[in-house]
Amino acid sequence: MINHETELRLQAYLDGELSPGEAKAVEDFSNSDADARSLFEELKLTKSLLAENELEVRLPESRGFYWSKIQRQIEREEKGQASEQAETAATSWWLRFLAPAAALVALAVLVVVALRAPKGAEALVALDDSHEIETPLEETSSFSFQSEAAGMTVVWVDSHRE
Amino acid sequence: MSRKLDYPSAADDALVKAAQKADMQAFEELVARHRDKIYARAVSMMRNEEEAADLSQEAWVKAWQRLKQFQGEASFVTWMTRIIINLCLDQLRKQKRLRAESIEQLDEELGGVERQMPVVTPNPTERMERGELRQRIDEALGKLSCEHRTVLILHEFEELEYKEIAKRMQCSIGTVMSRLFYARRKIAALLAGWKREELR
Numbered sequence: 479m480i481n482h483e484t485e486l487r488l489q490a491y492l493d494g495e496l497s498p499g500e501a502k503a504v505e506d507f508s509n510s511d512a513d514a515r516s517l518f519e520e521l522k523l524t525k526s527l528l529a530e531n532e533l534e535v536r537l538p539e540s541r542g543f544y545w546s547k548i549q550r551q552i553e554r555e556e557k558g559q560a561s562e563q564a565e566t567a568a569t570s571w572w573l574r575f576l577a578p579a580a581a582l583v584a585l586a587v588l589v590v591v592a593l594r595a596p597k598g599a600e601a602l603v604a605l606d607d608s609h610e611i612e613t614p615l616e617e618t619s620s621f622s623f624q625s626e627a628a629g630m631t632v633v634w635v636d637s638h639r640e
Numbered sequence: 641m642s643r644k645l646d647y648p649s650a651a652d653d654a655l656v657k658a659a660q661k662a663d664m665q666a667f668e669e670l671v672a673r674h675r676d677k678i679y680a681r682a683v684s685m686m687r688n689e690e691e692a693a694d695l696s697q698e699a700w701v702k703a704w705q706r707l708k709q710f711q712g713e714a715s716f717v718t719w720m721t722r723i724i725i726n727l728c729l730d731q732l733r734k735q736k737r738l739r740a741e742s743i744e745q746l747d748e749e750l751g752g753v754e755r756q757m758p759v760v761t762p763n764p765t766e767r768m769e770r771g772e773l774r775q776r777i778d779e780a781l782g783k784l785s786c787e788h789r790t791v792l793i794l795h796e797f798e799e800l801e802y803k804e805i806a807k808r809m810q811c812s813i814g815t816v817m818s819r820l821f822y823a824r825r826k827i828a829a830l831l832a833g834w835k836r837e838e839l840r
Binding site: 485486489490493495513516517520521523524525527528529531532533534535536537538539541544545547548549551552555 | 664668671672675676679680683684689693696697698700701704705759760763765770773774775777778792795796797801802817818820821824825827828831
């Protein structure tokens with residue numbers, strides 16, 4: 479009885495998956511071994527039977543009906559994609575507009591709170607020479623607040639800005 | 641001014657070029673020409689006509705969406721067949737009907753069933769009508785496990801190499817070889833079994 483590895487090599491030979499040298503060795507072996515020869519013949523017969531005899535199957539739907547389903551699905555998906563794109567564009571436009579606006583409001587609130595804060599209040603920071611707020615108008619994508627007294631710097635960055 | 645395409649007599653290449661420019665009528669002609677082949681491949685892999693019809697429809701929709709990617713390295717029908725095969729493989733994986741390597745362990749545990757089968761000689765299908773033979777082969781394919789049948793279909797009907805099958809089925813070349821060997825031997829044994837029953 480031939481081993482499994484040899485069986486697989488016989489099959490690989492049949493399928494043209496071996497190098498010329500390997501193929502020659504397998505061919506010689508199958509010519510000299512009766513078991514190998516009969517197994518090879520069985521594999522070859524099965525391969526040829528399958529190759530020539532796949533069952534023919536026809537789609538049980540008319541051309542018009544089948545196409546109408548495909549066309550509808552294409553149109554549905556294209557509409558879906560278009561509305562998704564429009565939605566994404568609208569969202570990003572609002573984000574572009576709202577994010578800097580929100581930052582400005584937050585800054586204004588901070589300034590108002592700081593100006594109204596009673597002297598000596600430790601929790602709030604009053605604006606004086608030791609504090610600095612930078613709002614580069616041409617570059618509204620970032621704002622920074624720096625306080626030497628408090629030893630802190632806060633930078634707000636608008637990552638949605640393109 | 642460009643000449644109007646005569647869809648029914650136009651070659652696939654011309655229809656593909658027109659469809660790539662969003663000509664839906666050209667695409668409809670391609671669907672009509674190849675729909676049976678694409679559906680048949682889905683039926684052979686899924687063994688379920690309803691699922692096959694849905695997947696083949698999905699394949700055509702995907703083809704329309706990706707048509708611009710088709711460069712013509714292979715024929716259009718070959719490209720379409722690859723799409724339906726991939727969709728069927730994805731679906732079989734989702735349904736957990738297709739396992740990557742585990743069947744190999746099972747085969748080993750069983751001690752290599754395919755090796756216990758006697759070699760089939762002579763040809764058990766001699767004198768069988770072609771229609772009957774096709775029916776028998778299809779029945780035999782239906783008796784294989786999903787993994788064995790898929791390897792056989794990809795190799796014998798789609799003529800893919802071991803390496804390509806391994807890539808698509810996400811398994812090793814050795815697994816492909818073992819599965820193919822088992823599948824062929826099982827088909828041979830089933831055909832011989834039916835022949836013996838007839839002779840009784």
